[in-house]
Amino acid sequence: MSLYLEHFGLREPPFRITPHTDFFFTGANRGPTLDALIYAITQDEGIVKVTGEVGSGKTMLCRMLLERLPEHVETLYLANPSLSRQEILGAIADELGIPTDGKATHSLTRALQDALIERYAKGKRVVLLIDEAHAMPAESLEEIRLLSNLESKATKLLQIALFAQPELDQRLAATDMRQLRERITQHFNLAPLKQDDIGAYIEFRLRAAGYRGPNPFAADAVAMIAKASEGLSRRINILADKALLAAYSTGRHQVGVTEIRIAAQDARFSALNPKPASNFTPLLWGASGAAITALLVAMTLGTLPRTLLEVALGNVPPPSLHTQAAQPAPRPSTAPLRPEAATPADKIRFAPLTRQHFAQYDQWIGDAPNSHYFIQLLATDASQTGEIEGFLSRITNALEPAQIRVYRSSLSGRDRVGVIYGDFASREEAVEAMRGLPESIKAVQPFPRQVSKLR
Structure with a gap:
């Protein structure tokens, strides 16, 4: 192992599977x-x-x-x-x-x-x-x-x-x-890491282990790791370690698809959700045109994400190009619900900061002009109360607390909570304000929305 470390200029092994807090990745x-x-x-x-x-x-x-x-x-x-x-x-x-x-x-x-x-x-x-x-x-x-x-x-x-x-x-x-x-x-x-996160994760661990050169993992190698590991950090560690060893054995300082292929074959991971062996083609061909039409209408009206943020957060897969190009029928109303009215029978207990910003939203939305804009910071399931409260506690130190608001809504039957910021007379003002946000908040991919979308 000493030769392996010396070859890549590493102080210690970067991809051990035993938890080591010096290698805690704060991304994703x-x-x-x-x-x-x-x-x-x-x-x-x-x-x-x-x-x-x-x-x-x-x-x-x-x-x-x-x-x-x-x-x-x-x-x-x-x-x-x-x-x-x-x-x-x-x-x-x-x-x-x-x-x-x-x-x-x-x-x-x-x-x-x-x-x-x-x-x-x-x-x-x-x-x-x-x-x-x-x-x-x-x-x-x-x-x-x-x-x-x-x-x-x-x-x-x-x-x-x-x-x-x-x-x-x-x-x-x-x-x-x-x-x-x-x-x-x-x-x-x-949740499993996404491909962009995996690249950052690999580089972070290399740097934490003392690596100082350019990233040895090529982009196509990272993509192959993402596919083979299914985003699980332990599998990423195993593949990256085996790939570095394969590169070392041939005297190379770069890791490409050849090394990842060798590592994947040696690791022999099983799929997390293996596909059923049954052949569904006859069933698909036998489905009636009316059923397919009904499915497409349902997708258009109710089950596709209303915002890009939901896609970015990984809550739903991105729509296909065909669906993006289509002109959807008018959507049913998805106006935000008051916290106590969203689901009468639910027992979700929101923490103090969340309740405080629910109240700030209620005070603001009554008089906010439909033509104004705000910045959408977060959208997540209402059950993720810890995530919501933790997010609010962090951004409160970086933003004006009085301008942070939380609403609750039902999108296609899903109980959701959104965190928003500011009140701007135009989209341009909202975009300009976004440029001044701290980098930690920019990382969640905020975007401007119009007040009318909340009603």
Whole structure:
């Protein structure tokens, strides 16, 4: 390995799959997610859930939390998801320095509560981070719910964060898990990296490992990595490492498609969502013209994104060229809904900053002229309360808080929240204001919109 590092002028291996916080990539919304998590854990009182595919960076995010949480936050980390109910209590007691002495479950729970109350009295907050939570036995998940009930007269005594694969969502959907499900107030999802993010990710890790030359990965090599890895950071690390080794073995300092092909063949990744083997061509040819027409009309009227931001954020795939060229029929009204009226039966709990900016939107929209413009900063699912609150907490320090507003709307049946900024008499003024935004905000690809689009 020393020859490999010397060949590329590296101080240390850049693509280890073991989480190393010096190599935490803040792009692709990872940095904002970390900020939002810190806020949610230190300010909220519900369970926090972070989901992502195998190798998407959940453990790295968990390690970053352990480093970045404030000093008054005491962290308990459980890496073994297969612990029984009693073993979980024992592990927590051990972390808190509580002797178990063969205590029964009830006695141990009481001892934990007393220890947590003592820490709370000293101004400390205790956070339990559970990795691989999707693999926990049902009885252990139930114990997590019971632990979330530990509280003083004023606040929860134990904050809980679950890090898991998407299978946890499937388990929580079960009827017998509804009590735990309703205690989860913040939901985060680590989406796979996109191709542009992958190029930046590879270069960042190379620089963090001491590399000083021009990027050795050609653009077509990055594109091939994106396809083979499906955007998962662990797979990217494996492919990049094998490709550098392949280049070294031939004396090359550039990595092209040949090296990536060799790396992909050696890695032998399986597809995340393999395509079914069935041949659907006869079904497609047998579909009636009326059904196809109805599908196209539905796509045009309701299911295509209203804004480019939704496409940029990866919430929906971009429309095809054929669809872009077509003249769609008039859309049904998608006027923003007041937060309490969007979905009468929903139980989404928005955090304080979000509620504050909902109120600012309500005060502004009544008198704002239809011809005026604003800057759209964010559009995301209403359930992503942690992401919304974290985003607001960051931009509040960079922008005029009174000009930041949040609205809630229903687009084709989807409960969405948008964050907007400013009030400008013309599109030109809005564009000029965009040029002066901090680079961190420009990175989310803001764009101007007219007030009439909100009504």
